[in-house]
Amino acid sequence: MSLSIEQLQVGYRRQIIIDGLTVPTIPSGQLVAVLGPNGVGKSTLLRAIARLQPYQGEVHLAGEPLATLPLAESARRVGYLPQTLPQATSLVAYEIAFSSCRAVKPELSTQYIETLIEQVFATLGISHLALQRLSEMSGGQRQMVGLAQVLIREPELLLLDEPTSALDLHWQISVLQTVKRIVSDSQAIGLVAIHDINLALRFCDQLMVLGPAGLLVMGKPDVVLTPSILQQAYGIRGRVEQCSRGFPIVLVDEAM
Numbered sequence: 001m002s003l004s005i006e007q008l009q010v011g012y013r014r015q016i017i018i019d020g021l022t023v024p025t026i027p028s029g030q031l032v033a034v035l036g037p038n039g040v041g042k043s044t045l046l047r048a049i050a051r052l053q054p055y056q057g058e059v060h061l062a063g064e065p066l067a068t069l070p071l072a073e074s075a076r077r078v079g080y081l082p083q084t085l086p087q088a089t090s091l092v093a094y095e096i097a098f099s100s101c102r103a104v105k106p107e108l109s110t111q112y113i114e115t116l117i118e119q120v121f122a123t124l125g126i127s128h129l130a131l132q133r134l135s136e137m138s139g140g141q142r143q144m145v146g147l148a149q150v151l152i153r154e155p156e157l158l159l160l161d162e163p164t165s166a167l168d169l170h171w172q173i174s175v176l177q178t179v180k181r182i183v184s185d186s187q188a189i190g191l192v193a194i195h196d197i198n199l200a201l202r203f204c205d206q207l208m209v210l211g212p213a214g215l216l217v218m219g220k221p222d223v224v225l226t227p228s229i230l231q232q233a234y235g236i237r238g239r240v241e242q243c244s245r246g247f248p249i250v251l252v253d254e255a256m
Contacts (some may be wrong), residue, residue, distance in 0.1 A: 033200035036210035079155030
């Protein structure tokens with residue numbers, strides 16, 4: 001399986017946000033960080049691939065154009081987590097997760113869905129939230145339930161828009177560790193829009209760095225992220241060094 005994006009153009013009304021974006025083909029088992037400053041189209045890109053935003057160009061999943069798939073089939077194969085948190089309703093987390101899975105995969109038995117919920121909640125470390133109402137949860141807890149909703153559906157393509165934005169450091173690490181493992185084990189593909197460059201360096205297989213003019217660079221983190229790219233993308237002077245365990249980290253000297 002693979003994901004390819006060619007000459008993608010997306011906009012709102014008369015404003016073009018992404019113009020002619022083409023990226024190298026992404027193979028299965030890869031978690032890709034979508035990086036760049038505010039306004040370059042990270043969220044717009046994910047919404048377009050999720051078919052929530054009209055676009056021109058070609059997006060192929062496993063060689064099939066996503067735009068021509070029936071919406072029900074697209075929902076089965078593509079899991080999208082928006083920036084907005086799940087609504088604080090009186091429903092409990094288990095009910096939200098169950099209905100989400102049943103809606104896109106009605107052929108699954110109740111027992112199988114229940115097993116999936118138990119496994120995903122345990123993997124994310126939120127089993128204690130299963131019978132708690134979303135209206136009684138913190139923003140971070142609701143974000144974890146939203147992620148569980150997506151993972152329970154076992155999509156081929158994961159599109160996660162700032163999945164760690166409401167989480168403390170422990171849960172940020174836990175979420176990205178879990179997503180990376182699931183993508184690798186299931187040979188899915190994951191795109192994660194994220195602002196924390198060091199988390200992206202630590203957990204993602206590739207970086208896709210967007211700038212105002214489109215794609216600046218894409219490839220392995222320790223190869224493509226350079227002081228020059230940091231300057232072009234973010235307008236900063238910075239360095240990419242290695243920590244004591246050999247992982248690349250970005251150190252920022254100043255804003256330009």
